[in-house]
Amino acid sequence: MGIFSRRRKPAVDIDGLGVSLVALRLDAGDCAPVGSTVVVFNAGGHARRAPAGKVACEQGETVLCFHPGPYTVHLAPFASAPEWGLRLRFVVDAANPRVTQQRFDLYLYSEMVERLELETLRVAAQAALQMELAQGALDLPPCTTMDEWHAFRAGLNQLMYTRFGVTVDDCVPVDLGDQVDYAEVLKARAAIEAEVAAPAEASASPPRVEGAATTSEPGAGPTPTSSAQAPRTAATAGLAVQEGTAASSEPAALAALTAEQAPRTTTAAMPTAQQDAFALRRLFIELPSLASELRTLVLPDGLQIFQQHQALLLRLGMAALNVNTMPALAWAAPDQPLAPEEQASRTVQTQLAVQALDEAWALLARFQRADHAQWPALLEDADRICANLETGLAFRRAPYAPRAEPSL
């Protein structure tokens, strides 16, 4: 019954729920506060929602509770324009009775670690938005006209619903000048530049000879990279390692890259093995849902599009199978542990696949809003994303081959 054990348990910390905290995990016997909604996941990952109150669950079930909001966040759509942003107000809507799985429940189940702070959600939403804008899937040009703004809003609403399961209530352009001072940012960068330039000048004059790339590059070692950076993603960071013949200076640059982009993700603080497991779990849970959402789209007429759509679903299914049968991270062969740096490079490949998964959700949002004339272009993009997903998984799975010196 657990009657006596309940009393000894400390009350769960629900401060800020509905303000700075979106969701948190509860245990049996905890009390969900008034106004929040309880989601219970059974051992198979199926969710059911329950009203707030004392949590009662069975063995093997996971209980979360979330507050529907509304929440207000500020997003900067462009990294290079930090003083110009959007104020977004969103809510978590009531369950949609027409779907078997609520997207927000799926988001919580697959991406939440114990607690979902509003800041975490904001950073994730901002990253998704910046990615879409940089790739040209959404357009928010300078001096936006009314028509362009409406198109952007519609795309943003769909993106936020499809990717995170939240409903955008209100979105207005705002001046973030009170929160971010770009002049200070530039000053900080200049200070870092001066710091880096001093030792570099002492060591060598800039255009110097590098025979077989044995020396490390001065720009790569001491990172002049702490502040906002060129648009770069976990995906592109993966490129360097996946080709076996990396020159000696590349891993250094890569380490700098991954260290610097780390704060963007929720999993930054985890050790490599956990990051890999988290990413694979996301792929395992989300790929079937993504495929089933894609399957329910209404296709335009025409055999060719039908075939491409079928091929896309098949490839996603094969990718899910690939994830389900993924070999362990830590072993090169039975009884042979894998070196930590090899594990790290395998993990980078998993991140690459997760990046493709994120892009695929954004693509699904575009599919849902597209008219029939846009389908060929979107299917082309789907082909690219599938290829990235498969490449990441293939390199994650690739058997360990010790590096051999080239011989003549």
Next chain:
Amino acid sequence: MTTLSAATVPTNAECRSILPDGRVLTITASRRPRANRAHVKCTIAGAPAIAEKMQEVVRLARHTEVRLDSRDQVVLSMDIAPGAADRDWELAAVLADRMVRGLFQPKHKGHQYAQGWSDAWQLGRVHGTVGDGAAGTQHITHLGALSGHADPSAGVSTVRAWFPLHSGGINDSLAWVEVSVFAIESAPDGQAVTSEEDTIAAPGLDLSAQQEVRQTLAGARHFDAKGLGRWRSVVRFSQPRFQGGSYQLALVMADRLARGREFVPRGRIIATGCSSAWHAGRVDTVEGRQPKLELILMQATAGDRILLPKAWEPELPPGFAAELRQRGASVACIERIGMI
């Protein structure tokens, strides 16, 4: 949707570079299905060390791209091998790699020339020039500068905007204006800074043009609530001798972008327009509509944002906006700067 369709992307691209001894080096890039091979392959007859270096340069430079596509393999080759000490071909290799994937389109007809090297390709920094070999070379310090963007890791924010310069038919060209801003060191309340116009320098212009530039920027910053008293600015033009005030809108937009207070276009910003009331953010019409529109239509490439005065809207030629949209550019006729 503005992503490039496969039809517009070439399968081969060339970029040239001039070696120190005067020979012209041609870097050829071609694209083919990757088929489980490396993303980048480099071959140079008789110089494997340079090929390895080229592969490293190209792969590092790819870190600055947002769109990852693992379907294609790019094969790069050089027709003659440069000396081991020479590094000026690096930018040409990076540009050839981008041209063959449609990420960079030359702004002019004819051969593309590029000289440049970098120690930090993964940050997109570069010391180099890009152009058609003769006139019209453009000096860049950052890969994003090819479309006028600011270097995201530099302490000085430099943004470029383009405006059509009408000089009688055949000589029409897109000229650029570049605004560099950096933070004022001292506190703005001190007596060191007397007025906004004193912090704006425009070297190379004659006095009346300098005065006009200063008044324009000061007015536009007055319109922007947080523009005044924070920045020291330098304005440069691609060519300092011109008449008229149609560069003003481009200047103001470049300034807003440089100060991080405007949404960023994916490509270049091409603007024409002037105003008698920048402090109110108003945009007035300018002359030479017909030739300027023709020039813009000819020069616009994917991702460009074109801003025109509101008065031109009813007189745009039919199909102008559609043609631009098909190329991936977008156009807006505005009567005020800022949002909506």
